[in-house]
Amino acid sequence: MEVNTTMKNHTYIRHHLHSQNHNHHHAHFPSTTVLITITTVTLVTILFTIFMVIFLLRRQKSSSKDGTCKDKNNRVVHEKSSRLIVSTTLTFTSSPDVKGGCLQGGNLNMTPVPKFRGVQVFTYRELEVATDGFNEANVVGNGGFGLMYRGVLSDGTLAAIKLLSREDKHGERAFRTEVDLLSRLHSPYLVELLGYCADQNHRLLIFEYMPNGTLHHYLHSCKNQTQPLDWWTRMRIALDCARALELLHEHAVSPVIHRDFKSNNVLLDHNFRAKVSDFGLAKMGSEKMNGQVSTRVLGTTGYLAPEYASTGKLTTKSDVYSYGVVLLELLTGRVPVDIKRAPGEHVLVSWAIPRLTNREKVVEMVDPALCGQYSKKDLIQIAAIAAMCIQPEADYRPLMTDVVQSLIPLVRNLSSLRSSSSLRFLRQTPSPSPSH
Known part of the structure; x- marks a missing residue:
């Protein structure tokens, strides 16, 4: 009895162990499948990555042959996108030199001057030939920092x-400022x-x-030298100038x-x-709206904004004041300061302020x-x-954008009237009789 019982127990144990092994085998089967799947995906990803790297390397190698051409195209795109970019630093302490056709030297604290269409580096000899040895007969103007030659x-x-004077200590900074700004700012309203x-x-x-x-020449020279504008x-000139300052500000x-x-400083084509x-x-100027910049008071008497002249605090609104003075010149034909006029009329702004709001x-x-050839409106x-x-x-002066928006419809209406008047004149003009 014990033997049979023992045998039955052994048989039961073997059967139980066999069942556990069988169940254990079936429990591990799904985990193995997942592991194989992950391994396969990883290998495929690695192979695809290797393939893409090889493809890109070959493509880069093949494109390097025409890399110069692509670089030129990229420079053109970069230059076009940079036409309204202005360097934010204008700190100059020493003289520049020309090396390899570039403006170098000095503590410029700015990127090299980009060359857009038409901007070139000239030798002194080339310009000497261009002006016939800087002949006095070719002088067309006398600016603040030197003579202007044709x-x-x-x-x-x-x-x-423009030949800048060597004796003027401010001429060096003026030279660098103009090169820096006008190499970056391109507009039909800026020279x-x-x-x-x-x-x-x-x-x-x-x-x-x-x-x-210059506009000054046409407004203030002897009337027998120029045809009055x-x-x-005059209104179109006012709009062009407003657009120029709007761009700058x-x-x-x-x-x-x-x-x-x-x-x-307003030139006419x-x-x-x-x-x-x-x-x-x-x-x-400051990045903040109407942000002030403290600086030395430089400029021309009659055009300086009162807050700038008295404190040296400079803002974009200082230019707005100067623009208002030029607008008065266009309106009245008077210079900003004229001591030859009657007392009370020496300074254009002081004389004009009480009259501008009086219609009569x-x-x-x-x-x-x-x-009298103008619209009273x-x-x-x-x-x-x-x-x-x-x-x-x-603070009471407008932004130049506001001035531009005010002038646009006025100039547009004047242009329409001018065009219609020209058409009426052409219609009324009799055709020449045929010759026999």
């Missing part, structure tokens, strides 16, 4: 060449920089030539304060379209050279804009 470049381009020369101790700037000279042309990466905006020039005194007196302010609007721009308190 010259013809070697490719036949007519250019205005175009064609090139520069930093050959040894010579400093020259080469600009596009503006055949009709009509009302429509509100569309550059960092605000640019011109600091010497005046009618002498063959169609009497205006471009702003002379950025030698320009200053980078504002008519008496208009430049006699216009001979437009006149009142321009007087209101000028009055806002020359406010003694900077």
